[in-house]
Amino acid sequence: MSTAPLLSVGWTDHVTGRRGHLVVDRLVRGVASGGLRMREGCTAEEVAGLARGMTMKEALHYDPSARYVPLGGAKGGIDCDPRSPEAYGVLVRYLRAMRPYIERFWTTGEDLGLTQDLVDRAAAEAGLVSSVQAVYPLLDDEAAARARLADAFALEVDGIGLDELVGGCGVAEAALAALDRAGTPYGGARVSVQGFGTMGGATARFLARAGLRVVAVADVKGTIVNPEGLDVEALLAARDAHGAVDRAVLRPGDREEPGDAWLAADVEVLVPAAVSYAVDAANQERVRARLIVEAANMPVLPEAEQLLAARGVTVLPDVVVNSGTNAWWWWTLFGDVEADAEAAFDRVRRAMRELVGLMLDRAEADGTTPRAAAHALVEERLPVIAERYGWY
Structure with missing residues (x-):
């Protein structure tokens, strides 16, 4: 896999003088997929890694029959x-500046710091049909596909939108x-x-619904802890x-600790689900969990991962x-799954079970980390995709 991205754009x-970035790492059938994040300190290098x-991620979900x-x-x-x-105005102007790319070959959506509703509102203000309109020419029936995705985004499960839940279901x-x-x-x-x-x-x-005990949750205000389990x-x-929690709902057994207390919690499973670069060579010593599950993008730095391993x-x-x-976005848009919550969760669960199993089997066979095994799977799949659909 080439180390240099196909295209890098600075803005x-x-x-306001704020800086923005777009990096297209690779095209398949002329289109690339990846969200838009907003955070103070976001760099071109960070965006390239993402x-x-x-x-x-795209290559790992390649299924020739889908x-x-x-x-x-x-x-x-x-x-x-x-x-x-200033944030909303900056977002609209960024999308307006990136409009030629979004119209032709970059499909995007929410990421850290932005919700899909906000992206959709800003995209409309920037004159875009949709943040994913570049993929429309690849669809068999664009009207049906867009209706299916809109129906899926309108679904809620116990007060939370399906589009917000599918990622957490996978994690x-x-x-x-x-x-x-x-x-x-x-x-x-x-x-x-x-x-x-x-x-x-x-x-x-x-x-929590699977029966695990969530004992620590960190937000921008600090870490909420309860060894008996949080509600x-x-x-x-x-x-x-x-994602900031109103402390008025805390129960008598809940207590507040510093913002980094989540890292050293006495737990079996640690889920970094916020910023990149959260676990480094210095603070990894505080980790007591035996399993770290990377819900965020790039939360564990390479040197920290070596020390943890x-x-x-x-x-x-x-x-x-x-x-x-x-x-899930693409399964829904292309028609592999209908606008139905249970169908979506079932598809995500099956896909994640298969992928995690493949990755851990490969890691065991090669004597490597799960990340190295995932990268090996990607290296095998990318040439197959390129052979079938071309390099761009």
């Missing part, structure tokens, strides 16, 4: 605090598959989650749009773990 907002990750053909990988990023009063299933393989009963497993937005919140819900549904109901800690990589949302 400076003429109003775009490469999207290429991998209607959905994986796309290439891309990513957008804006260096701006999403809570800033949870990856964790459960690894626990099953290790012979760890769900009832005895404790979980700490960093980030309580779309991905972290949904993951906590699915793990995940109450916390979900008390979130704001950025030497301590017997397994890291399930982001390219597999959090790939469910992206895959």
